[in-house]
Amino acid sequence: MYYCYECKGTGQTIRAEDRCQQCKGDKVVLEKKILEVHVDIGIKNGQKIIFPGEAHKGPNTITGNIVIVVQQKEHPKFKLTHLDGRQLLIKSEPGEVVNPNQCKAIHDEGMPIYSNPFIKGKLYVQFTVTYPNSLSPELCKALEAVLPCGSD
Structure with missing residues (x-):
């Protein structure tokens, strides 16, 4: 037993002159698609962004989802800081000592x-x-x- 590359396991073939000019009888057309990913405020490392039904489509198949997993990278110079430019007054208890790197x-x-x-x-x-x-x-x-x- 072997896989038939002519019918691709469907048991059917299409004559060359009857084949679609776009898909060449493969029933699918490769398409390049750009998806815009919106990263919401407060999203966490490892959280998933899902595009339902955007995976490869094929005849007689259920189309899957594209899943993007957020991965935050450490940066040698950039640290997430208070970005709005405010100054915050940090109060301490009387007698409390602030130590380096505390x-x-x-x-x-x-x-x-x-x-x-x-x-x-x-x-x-x-x-x-x-x-x-x-x-x-x-x-x-x-x-x-x-x-x-x-x-x-």
Whole structure:
């Protein structure tokens, strides 16, 4: 038993003079199609965008879907930041110390939630703390005035 390339397994052949000039008797025509993908606000890594019934079509077959899976790539320089140019006041508790590279979450200031752009997630802030190499005498006196006295 072998596969018949003449009838392509259908049991029927079409005479050359009766074949369609466009499909050449194959019953399908290759077509290049451009699909425009809309990435919604708040879409997540791994989420799927589906184009129903846009896969290859053929006689006596059910047409499938085209499925696009979102894959976010890390970028060496680009980090997703607060894009609207606002400045946010981040409050801390009295006596709380902010350490270098410390991360803090601010509720309702992050990216919009997928399918509900009016609700926002958390904005994560990573602090960069820069310490001076030296202090001027005036600044030392100002610090002495506000800091508690230490034992020498």
